[in-house]
Amino acid sequence: MKQFMVFVRKEFYHVFRDRRTLLILFGLPVMQILLFGYALTTEIKNAEIIIVDHAGDVASQQLTTMIAASKYFDISASVLSDEDIYKSFKKGKVKCAVVFPIGFGNDLLHGQTAQIQLIADAADPNTAKTLTNYLTAIIADYQQQINPTAAIPMRIEPVTRMLYNPELNGSMNFVPGVMALVLMIICTTLTSVSIVREKEMGTMEILLVSPFKPTYVVLAKAVPYLALSMIDLIIILLLSVFLLDMPIRGNIILLFLESTLFIICCLSLGLLISSVTRTQQIAMMVSMMGMMLPTILFTGFIFPLENMPLPLQLISNLVPSRWFYVIIKAVMLKGLGIGVIWKETLVLAGMTTALLVISIKSFKTRLS
Amino acid sequence: MSEKAIVCKDLTKRFGDFVAVNHISFDVDKGEIFGFLGANGAGKTTAMRMLCGLSYPTSGEATVAGYNVFKQQEAIKRNIGYMSQKFSLYESLTVRENIRFYGGVYGLSDKQLKEKGDELITKLGLEKEAKMMVGSLPLGWKQKLAFSVAIIHQPRIVFLDEPTGGVDPVTRRQFWDLIYDAAANGITVFVTTHYMDEAEYCNRISIMVDGRIDALDSPANLKKQYDAASMNEVFYALARTAKRSAD
Structure with a gap:
């Protein structure tokens, strides 16, 4: 020993x-x-995005504010021309663009259906997918807010709970x-x-x-x-x-x-x-x-x-x-x-x- | 001589078809300095490893310090010291830590370690270097230290495998003084070497050729027998008969 x-x-x-x-x-x-x-880390925080607001009405403003408030996104600029959108993507910093068409708010209120375009830099497919998912979720949230008593008679609302690691x-x-x-x-x-x-x-x-x-x-x-x-x-x-x-x-x-x-x-x-x-x-x-x-x-x-x-x-x-x-x-x-x-x-x-x-x-x- | 330190009879080691050591027989007396010579590949190291309990002989008999190499390897290991051609102390340990480690491995008590350590350091004149890393000492000192450490537990036999490789002639001479000292204290010395001047220092030498021992006697007698002026000539005369090429 x-x-x-x-x-x-x-x-x-x-x-x-x-x-x-x-x-x-x-x-x-x-x-x-x-x-x-x-x-x-596979999480995405503070991704730079640009807002292209052709509508400039209340609805588009409200949605933009919601996106800006999320911790996932940083709005780096607001541009209007298509050319500017592609320019910012080419620089590589901007990961995603949200485009509101003319009359977005109007369509939403009267026509019941409004379109919004999401453009993502899919050079990195995972990031692009994650970002558009986040954005879709925010848009869905907004939809809920503006008509809480939606006239859809039956709907399924998934309530997700992340066990063991709720913050992912x-x-x-x-x-x-x-x-x-x-x-x-x-x-x-x-x-x-x-x-x-x-x-x-x-x-x-x-x-x-x-x-x-x-x-x-x-x-x-x-x-x-x-x-x-x-x-x-x-x-x-x-x-x-x-x-x-x-x-x-x-x-x-x-x-x-x-x-x-x-x-x-x-x-x-x-x-x-x-x-x-x-x-x-x-x-x-x-x-x-x-x-x-x-x-x-x-x-x-x-x-x-x-x-x-x-x-x-x-x-x-x-x-x-x-x-x-x-x-x-x-x-x-x-x-x-x-x-x-x-x-x-x-x-x-x-x-x-x-x-x-x-x-x-x-x-x-x-x-x- | 009444007591034999090593007795070998028809000791043989085979590796497959290759007979590395071929029926060698010899005795070494207690307190003798026995030179074990041979060209590279002649089987010296294999024979030595068997005697040290590092590998089992294929056939034959041998006792080392009175213990059987087949059955009593543990007892043999307790009673021998060993120093190899590669330098064998730890470079990143100080002189004293090396002494403590090797002494400790052989089961010396703290008190013995202290006494022996002091004695050894004084003898080698290493008082100033006792706390230095061994790696920073000159090669000659390292070798002398390694030898002293190899016999710190007072073994009955010490095996030296080309202990003076790469050392200058002056230091080699000093190294041999240490060997004579050890032999005078009753430690049997079994040494392999390439230097023929060193062979002259031995009491008796054996020369291995192709796994056999072809000559065994005192240097003086061998020179007479082969009608040679020096051990060098004796060695060449025998080595020329080798059929096996060195690797």
């Missing part, structure tokens, strides 16, 4: 004296959380995904690089000739990184709760236990990578590049897994972070207990055991 502690202490010296490791360990999670939490806050979706991504990359990279470094330096041989058992060498490597990853986990959670307003609705102990399981799973993967690679560079490449892409693709926080072709969905089952993402969303956002996520937990536990057994085995066989 004392030998074990000697080893663990040495490992901490390594970490705290290597600026590169420290940067990966503490810089990466903070950067990723901030980046994904703030910069990368994008970071709610991203943060659990980023947690999975960051932990995955840090744990695999650091463990694999630290073991391969010992091989490269020749110190591994000395350790193996010592009475210290090979299995202990592997475990003594994993323990410090488990501790450091837990610190990372706490940093990520603090950032997401206090900076990105993420709720933690479920049991926090359960959250930590599940995260620990996931961290151990990633550490084992790192051990496996280290036993099949020879140089630090390759270990770094495999664990960073090799893990980053599958994690981003197959976790489901950017691209919904349900929309993928079946073979890809099957592949996604092999990615540990995919299961962790489900678990963490259930616990953090929905406040669910182990009763709902036992299946995912079991899968993760199975993966961890398998990876650990394989990596210790391959570590041993490479020696004899």
Whole structure:
């Protein structure tokens, strides 16, 4: 046991004296959380639009005011000529134009039907769609206001309620995904690089000739990184709760236990990578590049897994972070207990055991 | 000599069809400095790895410090020290931290670590450098330090795998002073080297060719036997007979 502690202490010296490791360990999670939490969001706020009011009557004024009041839009200009509309689109800043035809109010009051034209910059189809949806909703609202007792005898009024995330806050979706991504990359990279470094330096041989058992060498490597990853986990959670307003609705102990399981799973993967690679560079490449892409693709926080072709969905089952993402969303956002996520937990536990057994085995066989 | 540090009999290691070590037999006496020579690829490292408990022999018998290489690898590991051709201390740890780490891995108590550490640092004249990172020391000092650390737990045998590679002649001489010191303290030294002047420092040497031991005697006797002026000539005479090419 004392030998074990000697080893663990040495490992901490390594970490705290290597600026590169420290940067990966503490810089990466903070950067990723901030980046994904703030910069990368699918929400559209304050999109610039222009109003082309050929009518200039009460109705068009009222509707314009409603649009301006919404947080989604900023009216950047009012123009009249078609030429000006296309000019502003070409500049690229304006995302959408709302065109009121001559006699808009009149048509609405007397003819019962009035037309309004929405022109959107569909170079980015998603944004264009979202914006026109928002505008249509505002127009429908206005319609309701002006004739609350509409003469339609029967109508269905959908009342939508967004569960767990009523504000449709994008970071709610991203943060659990980023947690999975960051932990995955840090744990695999650091463990694999630290073991391969010992091989490269020749110190591994000395350790193996010592009475210290090979299995202990592997475990003594994993323990410090488990501790450091837990610190990372706490940093990520603090950032997401206090900076990105993420709720933690479920049991926090359960959250930590599940995260620990996931961290151990990633550490084992790192051990496996280290036993099949020879140089630090390759270990770094495999664990960073090799893990980053599958994690981003197959976790489901950017691209919904349900929309993928079946073979890809099957592949996604092999990615540990995919299961962790489900678990963490259930616990953090929905406040669910182990009763709902036992299946995912079991899968993760199975993966961890398998990876650990394989990596210790391959570590041993490479020696004899 | 009553006690044998290493006894080998028909020790063999095969990798598939390739016989890396082919029925070698030799004894090493306690306190002896035993030179283990051979061209690259002759099987030196493989033989040494078997004796250190890093790999199992395919056949044959061997005891190291009285322990069987098949059944008592753990006991062997506790009783040997090892230093490889690659520099084997941690560069980002200070001199003292390295001593504490390696001593600790061999189970030395805190008190022993302190005493041994002080003794070692004084002996090498590293008082000023004790708190410096090992990475900033000159190579020669690193090698001397690595050797001292390898025997900090007072092993019965120390295995040195080309310990003086890339070191200047003056430092090499100093390094050998340390080896003589260790041998005088009863530690058996098993050393591989490429430098023939170093071979002359050994009590006895063996020369491996193609996995076999083709010569084994004191340097003086070998020179007489091969009618050579220096160990260099002895080595070339034997190495020329090799059929296996070095990789």
